[in-house]
Amino acid sequence: MDPGAAQPSSPPGADQVPHHLSVEYFSWEYRVRLVTAGFGVYTAVFLLSHVLSMALSHTYNSLLAKEKVFWNLAVTRGMFGLQSVVAGLRTLTEDSMVFRDRVQGQEDWSWFHLLTATGFFIFENVALHTSSLVFWSFDISLAVHHFFALAGYLAALVWDSTGHFLPMVTLLMEMSTPFTCISWLLLKAGYARTLFWKANQWVMIHMFHCRMVLSYYMWYFSATHWSDLNTHVSLPQRLIFFPGLVLLTFVLNPIWTHKKTMQLLNPVDWNFGNKTVPLNGPKGKPHSN
Numbered sequence: 001m002d003p004g005a006a007q008p009s010s011p012p013g014a015d016q017v018p019h020h021l022s023v024e025y026f027s028w029e030y031r032v033r034l035v036t037a038g039f040g041v042y043t044a045v046f047l048l049s050h051v052l053s054m055a056l057s058h059t060y061n062s063l064l065a066k067e068k069v070f071w072n073l074a075v076t077r078g079m080f081g082l083q084s085v086v087a088g089l090r091t092l093t094e095d096s097m098v099f100r101d102r103v104q105g106q107e108d109w110s111w112f113h114l115l116t117a118t119g120f121f122i123f124e125n126v127a128l129h130t131s132s133l134v135f136w137s138f139d140i141s142l143a144v145h146h147f148f149a150l151a152g153y154l155a156a157l158v159w160d161s162t163g164h165f166l167p168m169v170t171l172l173m174e175m176s177t178p179f180t181c182i183s184w185l186l187l188k189a190g191y192a193r194t195l196f197w198k199a200n201q202w203v204m205i206h207m208f209h210c211r212m213v214l215s216y217y218m219w220y221f222s223a224t225h226w227s228d229l230n231t232h233v234s235l236p237q238r239l240i241f242f243p244g245l246v247l248l249t250f251v252l253n254p255i256w257t258h259k260k261t262m263q264l265l266n267p268v269d270w271n272f273g274n275k276t277v278p279l280n281g282p283k284g285k286p287h288s289n
Contacts, residue, residue, distance in 0.1 A: 070184075096109075
């Protein structure tokens with residue numbers, strides 16, 4: 001570890017907490033409660049999606065069990081995407097300590113998003129690996145992506161003097177997720193030839209391009225603040241963040257952008273082996289590939 005790098009810290013006393021922050025966020029008991037709340041809320045969204053879809057959607061009832069799980073995960077991820085967009089845009093547009101001091105700045109609201117996002121990433125990893133065991137399948141790219149997300153946010157809790165600018169901007173990567181959710185649900189319902197689906201697909205592809213621009217910005221920020229990051233961000237955090245950013249910039253974002261673009265031209269469900277989708281509802285005639 002670098003001599004000047006931040007060390008894992010114990011919750012400080014009230015006199016050590018910056019005046020603009022609530023002391024509760026430096027209590028591990030309070031942190032665990034908010035992480036648990038985040039996990040619980042998104043688990044509840046997953047279960048509520050299942051119950052409502054069972055009651056209201058013929059398409060949902062016609063899906064295989066694995067597809068039902070993916071359906072509910074898509075809804076849950078879409079909801080988290082909305083929270084992430086709010087957090088990311090607030091970081092970049094509001095004159096807060098997070099924006100003014102981009103290496104060490106923190107706010108109560110950024111702590112809230114950090115903790116609840118950690119709860120979501122725990123939910124995602126539990127859901128992914130449980131599904132992999134039950135259905136005997138494994139998505140290596142998604143597993144690696146989720147590992148880096150959870151590891152990075154857990155590290156931000158351990159080395160809690162680090163600023164929240166990069167974690168909050170990273171959340172903005174989820175800007176494409178609500179549109180991905182809508183795209184997949186409509187695809188399975190047989191509306192992939194409708195104007196609404198195509199418009200949503202265009203917006204989603206644009207959001208993936210914005211994700212790529214955002215990843216370039218994060219590299220630019222890191223390069224222009226390299227000395228401060230080496231001083232104030234611990235080595236373990238950097239060993240998690242930069243490989244994760246390499247993965248997003250050069251592997252995942254380009255692959256996902258390409259796949260979503262090709263899906264606009266040929267609407268198939270590539271999450272399930274390029275499975276053909278129904279046309280105008282589950283009873284419609286499937287289109288050809």
